[in-house]
Amino acid sequence: MSAPTAAPQPTTDADDTNVHVPNRRNLELGLLILALIIGMFAYANVDLAVLGELPANFLAVGGIFALLLGGAHVAVRYLAPYADPFLLPAAALLNMLGLAMIRRLDLADQQRAERAEVKAPSPDVVPQVTWTALALVLFVVILFVVHDHRRLQKYTYTCMVLGVLLLLSPLIPGLGTTVNGANLWIRLGPLSFQPSELAKILLTIFFAGYLVVTRDSLALVRRKFLGLGIPRGRDLGPILVAWGVAMAVLVFQRDLGTALMFFGLFVVLLYVATQRRSWLVIGGGLFVIGAVLGYFAFGHVRLRVQVWLDTWTYANDQGYQIAQSLFGLANGGLLGTGFGQGYPQFVPFAKTDFITAALGEELGVTGFMAILTIYGIMIERGLRTAIAVRDPFGKLLAVGFATVIGLQLFVVIGGVTRLIPLTGLTTPFLSYGGSALVANWMMIAFLMRISDRARSPLPDGTVDASGRLS
Amino acid sequence: MNHSIRRVGLILGILVLALMVNINIQQVFMAGETRDRPGNQRTVLEEYDRERGPILVGSDPVARSIPTDDQYKYLRRYSAGPLYAPATGFYSALYGATGIERTENDVLAGTSDLFLVDRLQQLLSGRESKGGAVGLTLNAAAQKAAYQGLSGKVGSVTAIDPSTGAILAMASSPSFDPNLLSTHDLAASQKAYEKLESDPNKPLLNRPLVSNPPPGSTFKLVTTAAALESGRFTPSTIVPGPASYKLPGTSVELKNWQGTACGPGGKTTLTNALAVSCNSAFAWLGNQLGQDALRAQAEKFGFNMSFTVPMRSATSRYPTGLDDAQTAMSAIGQFDVTATTLQMAMVGAAIGNNGITMNPYLVKEIRGADLQVLQTASPSQFATALSPANAKAEMNMMVDVVENGTGSNARIPGVEVGGKTGTAETGPGRPAVAWFVAVAPGDSAKVAVAVCIENAGGRSEISGNGLAAPIAKNVIEAVLASQ
Numbered sequence: 001m002s003a004p005t006a007a008p009q010p011t012t013d014a015d016d017t018n019v020h021v022p023n024r025r026n027l028e029l030g031l032l033i034l035a036l037i038i039g040m041f042a043y044a045n046v047d048l049a050v051l052g053e054l055p056a057n058f059l060a061v062g063g064i065f066a067l068l069l070g071g072a073h074v075a076v077r078y079l080a081p082y083a084d085p086f087l088l089p090a091a092a093l094l095n096m097l098g099l100a101m102i103r104r105l106d107l108a109d110q111q112r113a114e115r116a117e118v119k120a121p122s123p124d125v126v127p128q129v130t131w132t133a134l135a136l137v138l139f140v141v142i143l144f145v146v147h148d149h150r151r152l153q154k155y156t157y158t159c160m161v162l163g164v165l166l167l168l169s170p171l172i173p174g175l176g177t178t179v180n181g182a183n184l185w186i187r188l189g190p191l192s193f194q195p196s197e198l199a200k201i202l203l204t205i206f207f208a209g210y211l212v213v214t215r216d217s218l219a220l221v222r223r224k225f226l227g228l229g230i231p232r233g234r235d236l237g238p239i240l241v242a243w244g245v246a247m248a249v250l251v252f253q254r255d256l257g258t259a260l261m262f263f264g265l266f267v268v269l270l271y272v273a274t275q276r277r278s279w280l281v282i283g284g285g286l287f288v289i290g291a292v293l294g295y296f297a298f299g300h301v302r303l304r305v306q307v308w309l310d311t312w313t314y315a316n317d318q319g320y321q322i323a324q325s326l327f328g329l330a331n332g333g334l335l336g337t338g339f340g341q342g343y344p345q346f347v348p349f350a351k352t353d354f355i356t357a358a359l360g361e362e363l364g365v366t367g368f369m370a371i372l373t374i375y376g377i378m379i380e381r382g383l384r385t386a387i388a389v390r391d392p393f394g395k396l397l398a399v400g401f402a403t404v405i406g407l408q409l410f411v412v413i414g415g416v417t418r419l420i421p422l423t424g425l426t427t428p429f430l431s432y433g434g435s436a437l438v439a440n441w442m443m444i445a446f447l448m449r450i451s452d453r454a455r456s457p458l459p460d461g462t463v464d465a466s467g468r469l470s
Numbered sequence: 471m472n473h474s475i476r477r478v479g480l481i482l483g484i485l486v487l488a489l490m491v492n493i494n495i496q497q498v499f500m501a502g503e504t505r506d507r508p509g510n511q512r513t514v515l516e517e518y519d520r521e522r523g524p525i526l527v528g529s530d531p532v533a534r535s536i537p538t539d540d541q542y543k544y545l546r547r548y549s550a551g552p553l554y555a556p557a558t559g560f561y562s563a564l565y566g567a568t569g570i571e572r573t574e575n576d577v578l579a580g581t582s583d584l585f586l587v588d589r590l591q592q593l594l595s596g597r598e599s600k601g602g603a604v605g606l607t608l609n610a611a612a613q614k615a616a617y618q619g620l621s622g623k624v625g626s627v628t629a630i631d632p633s634t635g636a637i638l639a640m641a642s643s644p645s646f647d648p649n650l651l652s653t654h655d656l657a658a659s660q661k662a663y664e665k666l667e668s669d670p671n672k673p674l675l676n677r678p679l680v681s682n683p684p685p686g687s688t689f690k691l692v693t694t695a696a697a698l699e700s701g702r703f704t705p706s707t708i709v710p711g712p713a714s715y716k717l718p719g720t721s722v723e724l725k726n727w728q729g730t731a732c733g734p735g736g737k738t739t740l741t742n743a744l745a746v747s748c749n750s751a752f753a754w755l756g757n758q759l760g761q762d763a764l765r766a767q768a769e770k771f772g773f774n775m776s777f778t779v780p781m782r783s784a785t786s787r788y789p790t791g792l793d794d795a796q797t798a799m800s801a802i803g804q805f806d807v808t809a810t811t812l813q814m815a816m817v818g819a820a821i822g823n824n825g826i827t828m829n830p831y832l833v834k835e836i837r838g839a840d841l842q843v844l845q846t847a848s849p850s851q852f853a854t855a856l857s858p859a860n861a862k863a864e865m866n867m868m869v870d871v872v873e874n875g876t877g878s879n880a881r882i883p884g885v886e887v888g889g890k891t892g893t894a895e896t897g898p899g900r901p902a903v904a905w906f907v908a909v910a911p912g913d914s915a916k917v918a919v920a921v922c923i924e925n926a927g928g929r930s931e932i933s934g935n936g937l938a939a940p941i942a943k944n945v946i947e948a949v950l951a952s953q
Contacts, residue, residue, distance in 0.1 A: 115540050268481075272474045315509050323509070329497045330504035331512045343512050365497035369490055376486045383479045387472045395471050399478055406482035410489060419492040 021457055024085040025077050031089035032069050039065065039096025042339065046104040049340025050111075064129075065096070068136050079143040080452035084385060087451070090378045091429055091444045095132055095437070097371065098430035100339070101351075101358050102128055108345035124351055124432050131434035135441035142445035149450050153393045156209025163202035164245070166195035167262075171252055196258045197426070197439040200265075200404050201446070207266055208396035211273035214238070215392075219274035230278060239279070242266040243286045247293075254300055257411050257423035263287065264407045265400060272399050273392075308421035321348050325416050328361035336364025351432040353424055357416050372413075375428075379406045382447050388454035398450045401443045514563045518542035523578045523601030523839065525558050525570055527608045533558045533571070535601075538654065546571075546652040552645035553617050556626075556676045557606055557832060559781075560648035564659050569676070570604055570832070573780040577602045577836050584836060584844050600839035607636035607834045607847070611948035612917070616641035619941030625923040626677035628811040629945050632819035632915040634849035635828030637779065639919070639945055640678040640812070644671050680784040682808040683924060686894030687747045687934070688905045689803025691817050694744055694867065696759050696767035698860040703755075705741040705863050712736035715750035718794035724753050724802075727893075741867050745875030747891060749802050756801025761792045764801060770855040771817045771827055773809070779832045786813035803894060814920035816852075818907045821864050822888070822915025825856030869912050877906065879939035882947060886912025889942065891934030893926065901925045906938030910946045917949040 040062050047055045055061070069092050076083055106123040113120040146152065152159075211218070218235050246263035249255055267283030294301040307319040315323035324347040331342055344350050344358030351358075360368040382402030386395045405428055415422035426436040496504070505513055521544055524531035532554045535544035546561045548554065559569015567575060576582040580601035609629075616627035620643035629639035650662035666674050675681060697703040711732030714723040732738040732748035743751035756764060768788040769775065777783045786809040792800060799805040812830060820827040829852045836845040856864065868888025871877045877889035892905030904926035909918040921938040 268478055272471055272478060275471065275474045312507060315507070326496060326504050327507075327510045327512055329493065330501040332497055333501050334498055343515060346511060360493060360497060365493055368493050368497070372486055372490050372493075376483070379482050379486070380479070383475055383482070386475050392471060395475065399475055403478065403482065406485060410485040413489050414485075414492070417489070417492050417496050419488060 021082065021455065023081045023455075025073075025081060028076070028085035028088055029073055031085065032073055032092060035089045035093035035096065036062075036065055036069060038093060039100065042097060042100035043103065045339045046100050046107070049338060050104065050107045064133075068133055072136050072139055075140040075143060076448065079140070080448050082452045082455040082457075083448035084381050084451040084455075086377055086381045087444050087448055090374050090381075091441065094371070094374055094429035095441075097359065098355060098427075098432075099125055099128055099132065101344075101355055101362075101430070102432050104339055104362070105345055105351050105358065107340070112345070127434065128432055128437070131437050134434070135438045138438055139441045139445045142442060143449060146446070146449055149394050149397060149446060149453060150391055152205050152397070152446075153209045153212065156206055156213075159202040159209070160206040163199045163206055166199040166202065167245075167249065167258075168252075169195050194426075194433060194435045196255070197433075197436040200261065201401075201439055201442055203262060204265065204269075204397065204400035204404060204443075207269045208393055208400055210238075211269055211396055212393045215273035218270065218279075219276055231276070231282075236282070239266070239270060239282060239286065243290065247290055251298070254298075255424065256294075256301065256304065256421075257408075257415075257425035259290075260411055260423065261404065261407045261425065263290075265403050268403045269396055269400055273396055304421040304423065308418065311418060321354065322416070322418055322422055324348070325354055325357035326418060328357050329365075329417065332361035332364045332368075334364050334366060336360075336362050336367055338362060352426055353412060353431065354416055355430045355432070356413050356427055359430070360417075371430075372409075375405065375409050378402075379409075381451070385447055385451040385454055389450050390454070394450045394453060398447060401447050404443065405440075511563070515542060517579055518544055518563070520544070520580055521600045522546065522561070523580065523603045523837075525554075525574075525578070526603055526605045526837075527554065527610050527613070530610065531603075532606075533561075533648070540654050542654050545654060546648075548648045548652070551647040551649055553613060553641075554608070555645045555648050556640050556642040556678055557608060558648060559676075560646075560651040562651040562659055562663070563654065564656055565651060565663055568674075569781060570606070574604045574833065574836075577604055580839065582836075585838065602839055602844070603837040603841055604833055605835040605837060605843075607631070607638065607832055608640070609638040609949055609952055611952045612639040612945050613641060615639070615944040615948040616919075616921075616941065617643070617645070619921070619944055620923075623923050623937070624671050624925040625921070626681055626811045627919065627921050627941060627945060628678040628815040629917055629919045629949065630812075630815045630819045630828075630830060632823035632828070632909065632918050635816075635819070635830045635852075636834065636847075636849070637812075637830055637832045638917060638949055640832070642673075642675070642677040644669070644673045646673040676781065677922075677924075678811050679779065679781055680810065681922070681924065682784050682786055682810045682813070683896055683903045683922065684805075684807055684894035685786075685803040685809035685814055686892035686903065686905055687749075687803055688814055688817075688890050688892035688907045688920070689801070689807055689809070690744060690747065690752050690892075691821065691864070691868070691890050691907060692768050692771060692773075693752050693755055693759070693764060693801045694740070694864055695771075695821070695856050695860070696763050697740065697755055698863060699767060699856060700759060700763060702758075703740055705739065705867050707740050708737050709740055709743055709751045710736060710754055711738040711743055711748045711751040713750070715753045715798065717753070717798050718757060720795050722795070724749055724798065726750055741870055742875075744867050744890070745871050747871075747876050752802050753798035756798045757794055759801075761790075761797040761800065764788065764797070765790070767855070768807075770853045771820055772813055772852060777812070777830055779812075779830050781832070783812050783830075784810055786810050803892060811920040811922045814905065814907045814922070815918050818868075818888075818890075818909040818918035818920060819915070820855040821861055821868065822909035822918050823861075824858040825854055825861035827852040827855050865909070865912055865915075868909065872908075876935050877908075877939055879935050880906065880908050880943045880946075882910070882943060882950075885910055885946070885950065887943070887946060888912055889939065891939065893934050902933065904933040904937045906934050906942045908939070908942040908946060910950070916953060917946055919945045921945075 103125040106125050110120045246259040249259040270279045307314045311319045311322050339362050342361040344361050347354045347357050379402045386398035412425040412427050414420040426433050428440045522535040525533040533548050538545045559571045561567045561571040578601045612629050616639040627641040646666050651659055653659050713731045714725040726749050732746050765788045773786050773788045776785045789806040796805050800807050829850045831847050834847055835843050838844050865888050869886050872880045872887045872889045876891045880887050880889045887910040889908040894903045904923040906921045909915050919942040921941045923937045926933045
């Protein structure tokens with residue numbers, strides 16, 4: 001941990017023993033109200049555009065969300081009063097925009113069913129709202145139960161075992177189900193569950209706890225090569241294991257996105273823990289080797305790359321999704337068609353992987369940029385928390401969560417917008433899917449717990465200088 | 471660790487920035503290109519969002535859009551189905567548009583600059599925008615007569631107003647029902663399209679404009695025009711008309727279809743040679759005039775040229791680089807000479823219009839969404855094919871064909887009808903093509919018709935008179951009765 005570059009700033013009450021640290025909860029409240037207004041405006045907009053009338057339950061829904069978000073806010077005031085004020089409103093806004101788009105796509109499904117004179121599918125927005133409520137409850141529970149994030153370090157290896165089990169659970173016969181060609185779901189009775197979403201939290205905790213302990217030996221340099229410190233041979237073990245697990249996920253679950261995310265996360269944390277750039281280079285090299293192996297060994301990886309390079313040739317078969325996504329984005333243009341005015345339902349899986357294509361079509365590049373900016377703020381606040389917190393475990397944990405959001409975002413939106421080959425992942429907070437939503441809200445809870453720790457006054461009433469960074 | 475955390479921040483920042491740059495590229499800079507790509511249903515749906523303007527024949531909307539409650543807001547309906555299909559074409563969500571639906575799309579969709587003021591008003595008033603209407607030159611009665619006449623046959627009919635070039639009838643057989651392709655049931659639309667595509671008689675082919683078999687003896691009208699224009703021949707000039715003509719430079723004898731000489735002592739007048747469709751006389755005439763004179767004359771009628779009516783017609787050909795035997799064959803509309811019925815109707819029309827060939831056109835007027843006329847077609851001359859005197863002389867020769875010669879089935883009591891029969895070989899084992907070109911009335915022509923039956927079966931001038939002439943007669947009667 002390096003010392004802060006800025007000296008402690010004198011405050012007017014610098015002589016007081018009780019230094020007043022603004023907890024900025026009122027800022028959070030203001031932003032939450034703004035997010036609620038935007039979310040409810042989107043809901044009204046969708047129904048007015050598609051059905052021509054304000055939804056009958058508009059006030060009731062508004063009340064429910066005010067209650068849920070207000071409850072979360074009040075809980076934060078008591079349980080984590082110094083937590084970062086931007087994370088909760090940013091996540092809430094994305095969550096509500098996702099719900100509005102899922103509602104809009106539900107209406108499209110309904111209309112299609114009416115035209116075909118078949119029974120309308122049950123709306124997806126209802127379970128997603130339930131999941132949102134559950135996720136917010138869990139958010140509060142985590143803040144309540146986990147008083148100090150450092151206690152998580154005790155569960156480093158428990159998290160590893162659970163995380164790896166979860167990650168591999170779809171392979172258990174009778175439990176796993178194949179969705180869209182990838183084995184990344186498990187089914188328990190009526191509930192289907194994407195274990196990799198929960199695994200990403202458990203494995204982040206594991207990586208952080210493990211690297212805190214081993215970082216000193218991993219940082220040892222044997223010799224210099226091309227200006228880079230090359231680690232000792234036996235220290236390569238962990239990264240090779242991580243690489244092997246990622247490759248196993250790729251081979252057995254055919255899930256490129258998850259493999260990419262976990263390996264990227266591990267490399268980033270390894271780099272932060274050791275501060276050795278050589279790990280980034282080694283990780284990058286292993287990634288290239290894995291990519292080349294995957295390309296030549298697996299038809300589905302090769303196909304993804306071909307479709308990416310030559311989308312329009314495959315526009316009617318394997319590239320249909322991505323072609324429809326690009327048609328939608330082009331249709332949206334600068335300002336978008338407006339909610340309910342475009343054709344986002346043409347894109348297969350518009351509610352899950354392709355929800356940003358739907359938002360890009362109806363809100364335009366303007367709305368899409370705004371959404372990316374909110375994610376940018378979320379990642380930035382996560383990293384700021386990592387810089388501000390004093391314990392190395394907390395630093396790694398916060399960097400890990402910010403990285404997970406960032407990598408997942410890049411992999412899925414990059415795929416949807418044809419920046420990189422398409423791999424299946426859900427968009428954090430926006431996509432339909434309960435397990436992902438719950439997991440992402442849990443990450444926000446942990447990040448807020450860490451940031452509360454970073455910014456709260458020390459027990460003796462003074463403030464650590466690094467804690468003043470906000 | 472803070473240093474490396476900042477580095478990670480930089481990396482993640484670059485990733486988010488890359489996403490931002492990329493969506494700007496996709497949604498703004500490449501959006502136009504992406505929108506225009508084939509298979510983009512959204513562009514089609516956008517068009518379906520507006521009420522597309524009607525296509526009118528007289529005041530009858532033969533194609534119009536009616537509101538529906540499915541995802542495409544308007545359905546394109548064609549009131550008379552296959553009758554007007556060669557003119558209207560079809561408008562399909564799957565297969566795009568053809569015919570007037572395609573060439574006049576900017577008017578029908580309301581995107582034409584003609585509607586700039588209209589659109590601005592709609593924008594300001596918030597009224598729903600509607601497309602404009604396209605009025606066709608077609609004569610409903612003539613179109614019906616032409617289409618019914620072709621019933622059960624493979625072929626086409628084109629009728630033109632000689633004085634303007636306005637297309638009065640363009641019928642194709644077999645035709646297709648555009649309603650089957652404009653349906654919003656895309657699976658049904660695909661099935662219908664695939665069936666039409668695989669039909670050996672090619673119902674989707676717009677025969678009046680693009681089917682160009684050899685014109686056979688109807689091309690003798692062009693040879694006659696060239697002869698008269700050369701100044702060396704008049705209708706009463708005596709020309710040789712033996713039972714056969716030895717093609718120069720070969721040992722091939724070109725026989726008359728009758729198998730006998732065209733007049734006593736193997737000689738006849740030019741008028742009679744045309745009346746009995748004398749092959750030996752016209753082959754000889756072709757060699758007297760030469761291929762260049764024939765080609766120049768053909769081109770003044772519109773050969774070797776594609777017309778935009780506004781659909782593009784196929785080029786009717788008079789070839790180059792012929793030897794004497796080929797020149798002789800070309801003079802009777804064989805060898806590599808080809809013609810559409812549009813082209814042969816233009817030949818008849820020029821003869822009936824004092825020798826002036828008019829540019830053919832199908833769009834009479836363009837109307838706004840309120841049906842107010844915004845633009846009216848102005849007829850234009852293409853070329854002068856004949857002097858007025860020679861045109862009059864050839865017209866009289868054509869009347870003689872109907873009254874005393876091979877075109878007897880085109881006779882209409884009380885009306886002077888000029889005509890010319892034709893039969894063309896299209897190759898060994900393939901059915902002969904029967905032709906008839908007519909223009910009437912003799913003193914001031916109101917209509918020129920060309921009929922082509924592509925699966926005539928029989929040989930000789932008899933099939934031109936037997937199969938094609940009655941259709942031409944009905945079309946002429948329909949036009950004259952409606953005036």
